[in-house]
Amino acid sequence: MEQIANIVAGLDVEKVRKDFPILGTQVHGKPLVYFDNGATTQKPQVVIDAEARYYENYNSNVHRGVHHLSQVATNAYEQARQTVASFINAAHSHEIIFTKGTTDGINLVANAMSRRFLKAGDTVIISAMEHHSNIVPWQIACEDNGATLKVIPINEKGELQMEAFKAMLDETVKIVAVTYVSNTMGTINRVEEIIELAHAKNIPVLIDAAQAIQHISIDVQALKPDFLAFSGHKIYGPTGTGVLYGTTEWLNKLPPYQGGGDMIKTVTFAKTTYNELPYKFEAGTPNIAGAIALAAGIEYLQGLGLEKVQQYEEELMTYALQELRKIDGLRLIGDAAHRSGAISFLVHNIHPFDMGELLDQQGIAVRTGHHCTEPLMDLFRIPGTVRASLSFYNTKEEVDKLVAGVKRAASMLL
Numbered sequence: 001m002e003q004i005a006n007i008v009a010g011l012d013v014e015k016v017r018k019d020f021p022i023l024g025t026q027v028h029g030k031p032l033v034y035f036d037n038g039a040t041t042q043k044p045q046v047v048i049d050a051e052a053r054y055y056e057n058y059n060s061n062v063h064r065g066v067h068h069l070s071q072v073a074t075n076a077y078e079q080a081r082q083t084v085a086s087f088i089n090a091a092h093s094h095e096i097i098f099t100k101g102t103t104d105g106i107n108l109v110a111n112a113m114s115r116r117f118l119k120a121g122d123t124v125i126i127s128a129m130e131h132h133s134n135i136v137p138w139q140i141a142c143e144d145n146g147a148t149l150k151v152i153p154i155n156e157k158g159e160l161q162m163e164a165f166k167a168m169l170d171e172t173v174k175i176v177a178v179t180y181v182s183n184t185m186g187t188i189n190r191v192e193e194i195i196e197l198a199h200a201k202n203i204p205v206l207i208d209a210a211q212a213i214q215h216i217s218i219d220v221q222a223l224k225p226d227f228l229a230f231s232g233h234k235i236y237g238p239t240g241t242g243v244l245y246g247t248t249e250w251l252n253k254l255p256p257y258q259g260g261g262d263m264i265k266t267v268t269f270a271k272t273t274y275n276e277l278p279y280k281f282e283a284g285t286p287n288i289a290g291a292i293a294l295a296a297g298i299e300y301l302q303g304l305g306l307e308k309v310q311q312y313e314e315e316l317m318t319y320a321l322q323e324l325r326k327i328d329g330l331r332l333i334g335d336a337a338h339r340s341g342a343i344s345f346l347v348h349n350i351h352p353f354d355m356g357e358l359l360d361q362q363g364i365a366v367r368t369g370h371h372c373t374e375p376l377m378d379l380f381r382i383p384g385t386v387r388a389s390l391s392f393y394n395t396k397e398e399v400d401k402l403v404a405g406v407k408r409a410a411s412m413l414l
């Protein structure tokens with residue numbers, strides 16, 4: 001029998017796992033098998049340490065004080081912005097806005113677009129596989145302006161129908177907002193093509209990169225999105241952190257999202273002038289420790305090498321799909337040719353919650369439910385799915401445990 005190797009392309013997974021304290025813990029007396037990375041990733045010790053170091057050594061507000069600690073904190077916070085900028089190859093670090101997460105970033109853009117760039121008769125395009133956070137902010141924006149939300153359809157494999165998308169691009173469209181990778185089905189969308197087609201008609205594009213940034217190398221100057229949003233906690237950083245990338249041109253055009261300290265240049269009761277980028281969009285004291293720890297997470301990933309990570313994760317995905325497909329009665333929800341991260345499935349008519357509960361008893365963490373994509377569940381006419389989502393610290397042995405766990409659960413439930 002072929003030896004199961006977890007060292008692929010120079011990524012020593014057993015060694016890497018030791019960087020994540022939680023991976024050594026037990027759940028219900030069983031070693032934790034964590035396949036809920038699409039919901040949030042675990043944190044390496046360097047991220048936990050970076051957050052603690054800020055509070056232990058230089059906790060202070062940024063951009064305000066002339067005193068020493070404030071300057072150390074400001075330098076670390078701005079260095080974190082540089083780290084993010086170079087990670088996605090942004091042309092300028094002022095194009096990096098620190099947010100609370102993907103939801104916050106999308107709301108910023110939707111809110112600002114709504115106030116300046118949408119009117120009755122306009123159209124906003126999203127896709128059928130969007131997360132609620134890339135649906136609801138646009139619904140609100142459309143409702144407020146009498147604009148229309150249109151949805152790019154998908155085929156039965158869970159891939160966007162590009163011909164239908166092309167036909168939707170008329171002069172009423174004011175923005176296209178689509179996800180790079182589906183958090184439910186793992187579909188990798190052809191975002192390069194989407195951006196090219198939209199730009200040919202001078203339509204800006206927002207990319208929801210919440211499920212892409214941790215798996216796929218992104219160069220914003222090559223990809224050319226107008227906006228790109230992601231969450232820190234899904235790329236090995238802390239919760240409550242995130243990034244909105246925007247081009248200088250668009251960020252200058254948009255009005256501020258929130259008012260308050262730090263986002264202003266001068267304030268009188270008659271008139272306020274706004275600060276320059278990126279501060280115009282960072283009202284109030286930011287999550288300083290979080291941004292610094294997010295940068296530590298990104299540096300950790302860069303240290304492993306995103307190409308190596310990607311190659312290993314692809315191999316693991318192929319193995320998981322191959323083994324899951326062998327299970328009697330298992331049906332994949334979404335079977336795209338190009339995929340990353342998430343695998344959704346159902347087994348016979350077993351309810352996903354029941355499956356999830358029995359897997360949990362075996363120490364296996366998966367997500368069950370609609371995964372914040374209720375309209376997608378309606379399209380497939382299902383109440384939800386069982387979703388296993390992979391990271392580079394998962395192993396083939398863990399995939400085997402998942403497969404055995406699903407089989408055992410099915411035998412108990414059928």
Ligand SMILES: *Cc1c(COP(=O)(O)O)cnc(C)c1O
Binds near residue numbers: 103131134179183211
């Ligand atoms: C998780 C997720 C979001 C929302 O991210 P938050 O961290 O909850 O703000 C948006 N889009 C996709 C595709 C996601 O996976």
